[in-house]
Amino acid sequence: MREIFTGLPWWVKWIAVPVIALVVFGGLIASVVGFVIGLLFKALVFVALVGGLIYLVRKFTASSSSRDW
Template sequence: MGQKGILAGLPWWVKWIALPVLVCVVFGSLIISVLGIVIDVLFKALLLVALIGGLIFVVKKFTGSSSSKGGDW
């Protein structure tokens, strides 16, 4: 007996409201912690890319200007 057999006789509000609410109640903290970890990793990756890009920009700006303008900041 599959999932369609179990849920076949239930009203629509049980399938689309009650079951998702029960899943969120039972696994809510797990879902929130996993989402928090994913968001944290994405934020740190974007921050790393921005810092590396900024470092490359600053290094190229000052090394390019020192060879062409004599090193004045």
């Protein structure tokens, strides 16, 4: 692989090739990043909902157990 880039200017290696890769694979990269961000957001919502449920259950069970019937 190094033999291919030997003798080429620096801007071909460090600017042109990455730009071409982004143009070709840009849609794939964007969809993967979007999927990962969406998954993290759903995981965060899940953790918040479970935490809220646990908080509410503990609050109501603690207040109902302190009352004597």
